[in-house]
Amino acid sequence: MIAFHRVGLEYPRTGTKALYNVSLEVKKGEFVYVVGHSGAGKSTLLALILRRLLPTQGAVYFAGQNLRLLKGDQVALHRRRIGMVFQDHRLLSDMTVEENLAFVLRVQGVPQREWGERVFTALRRVGLAHKKRAFPEELSVGEAQRVAL
Numbered sequence: 562m563i564a565f566h567r568v569g570l571e572y573p574r575t576g577t578k579a580l581y582n583v584s585l586e587v588k589k590g591e592f593v594y595v596v597g598h599s600g601a602g603k604s605t606l607l608a609l610i611l612r613r614l615l616p617t618q619g620a621v622y623f624a625g626q627n628l629r630l631l632k633g634d635q636v637a638l639h640r641r642r643i644g645m646v647f648q649d650h651r652l653l654s655d656m657t658v659e660e661n662l663a664f665v666l667r668v669q670g671v672p673q674r675e676w677g678e679r680v681f682t683a684l685r686r687v688g689l690a691h692k693k694r695a696f697p698e699e700l701s702v703g704e705a706q707r708v709a710l
C-alpha cells in the first residue's frame with residue numbers, strides 16, 4: 562500500500578539530509594508506528610506520503626503509484642484518500658466547529674441537505690456534539706484534534 566524505495570530527502574535551503582536511503586513497505590491492513598528522536602525525520606516521512614514533499618533520491622509509491630507522477634488535481638485526490646491528523650489541528654479559526662466540518666463536505670461535493678446529519682454523526686462519534694457552535698480557539702487541544710479527526 563505504501564512503499565519507499567531508497568528514499569532520500571535533502572531540504573534545499575539548508576542542505577539538511579532528513580532521510581537517507583530509506584526503504585520500507587506497509588501492506589494493506591498493517592498497523593505501523595514510526596518512532597525516533599526529535600529531528601529523526603518522522604514528519605518528513607509523513608510529508609512524503611502526503612506528497613507535500615518529493616524525494617530528492619528514490620521513489621515513494623502509494624497504492625502502486627509513484628507519487629512523483631501525480632499531476633494537477635490528482636494530488637488533491639491522493640490527499641483525500643489519507644486521513645492525517647496534524648499536531649497543530651489546522652481548523653479554520655473564523656468558523657465554528659460545525660462550519661469547519663460542513664466546509665469539508667462542501668469541498669467534497671456532498672449535497673447540502675446531508676451536511677447537518679453527517680456533521681452531527683461525526684461530532685457525536687468523537688463526543689463533541691455539544692461543542693458544535695464553539696470556535697477552534699475555544700476548544701482544548703485534545704478537543705480540537707478530535708474535531709480534526
Ligand SMILES: Nc1ncnc2c1ncn2[C@@H]1O[C@H](COP(=O)(O)OP(=O)(O)OP(=O)(O)O)[C@@H](O)[C@H]1O
Pocket residue numbers: 572574575577578579597598599600601602603604605606
Ligand atoms: N522545512 C525544513 N527545512 C529544512 N530543514 C528541515 C525542515 N523541516 C525539517 N527539517 C530538518 O529535517 C530533519 C528532520 O525533521 P523532521 O521534522 O522530519 O523530524 P521529526 O522526526 O518529525 O522530529 P519531531 O519528533 O521533533 O517532530 C531535522 O534535522 C530538521 O531540522
Ligand SMILES: [Mg+2]
Pocket residue numbers: 603604605
Ligand atoms: Mg515531527
